[in-house]
Amino acid sequence: MVLRILTILYCILILSGVSSASEAFSYSQDNNIIGGLKTYTIKGDESLIEIARKFGIGYNGIVEANPKLDPFVPGKGKTVQIATQWLLPEMSSYDGIVINLSEMRLYYFTKDKVMTYAIGIGDQGKDTPVGSFKIVDKIVNPPWVVPASIRKERPELPGVVPPGPENPLGSHAMRLSVPSILIHGTNKPYAVGRKASHGCIRMYPEDIPTLFQVVPNQTRVTIMRQPVKVGIADGRVYLEAHRDSSLKINYFNEALRLLKQKNLYTNIDRTRLLSALKEKKGIPVNISK
Numbered sequence: 001m002v003l004r005i006l007t008i009l010y011c012i013l014i015l016s017g018v019s020s021a022s023e024a025f026s027y028s029q030d031n032n033i034i035g036g037l038k039t040y041t042i043k044g045d046e047s048l049i050e051i052a053r054k055f056g057i058g059y060n061g062i063v064e065a066n067p068k069l070d071p072f073v074p075g076k077g078k079t080v081q082i083a084t085q086w087l088l089p090e091m092s093s094y095d096g097i098v099i100n101l102s103e104m105r106l107y108y109f110t111k112d113k114v115m116t117y118a119i120g121i122g123d124q125g126k127d128t129p130v131g132s133f134k135i136v137d138k139i140v141n142p143p144w145v146v147p148a149s150i151r152k153e154r155p156e157l158p159g160v161v162p163p164g165p166e167n168p169l170g171s172h173a174m175r176l177s178v179p180s181i182l183i184h185g186t187n188k189p190y191a192v193g194r195k196a197s198h199g200c201i202r203m204y205p206e207d208i209p210t211l212f213q214v215v216p217n218q219t220r221v222t223i224m225r226q227p228v229k230v231g232i233a234d235g236r237v238y239l240e241a242h243r244d245s246s247l248k249i250n251y252f253n254e255a256l257r258l259l260k261q262k263n264l265y266t267n268i269d270r271t272r273l274l275s276a277l278k279e280k281k282g283i284p285v286n287i288s289k
Contacts, residue, residue, distance in 0.1 A: 024113040033233040033284055038082040047072050049190055055082050058118035058193020060104050064282035083283045087229040087240040096220035102227040102244040104193050120192045120202035128199050133221045137175040144169050170205055172212040230258045237264050238284040239276045251277045
């Protein structure tokens, strides 16, 4: 009953000003930051979860950027930093869909444009797989064939859940070339930006139709974990760090590796670097001298 009430409340949000990150951003190898940071003043009893969805970011994105605010009762009149700026993931070339599990974000590249969306991913022990895949099927109003592993956990579920408000796949789904993994909508939008699925990639209900429409079958899908990203914009060096409990790495060593690989190490301020790595706010931070 509680989940049903939450779902209804979020459906109301869609009709009352929820936005998505469906804007296509320009990018280049010499300027690989997209979007722009914003601030927002909390009105009434808004939660960070509601505000995150308004701006097309996930739960993780808004909590990382505002660690001192209570996610559920942040407080009327408080200023929230909106993490709508991103360094692109590190790749030799950008092609198709790129999913960075560490930041719970999907990027779709077409020529010199990129679209980006918040996602939910697999829970601990049910991790979304990394690797290179393809979109092999696209389904509108998909029925949910409940996997045996989930029916074992929840024997009350039927073998198949038809399309509708109780279907966890939402309105659209795209199947990957790996068994049982889909990119799909959700009837639990509050789980976007969390590790809560059985391995699938969840998107906001208002985002999945847009992506579904523009992504053709056989599109390449690259899934990776990059908790640290570095890049440049307007001659300045930036670093973006995310907390990823699924990886055991030395963040400082990883940052140094990336900076030296890009010949950017001599241009940085070590104090700024250490501060950005300590805070891990999930937003690009200027670490230039």
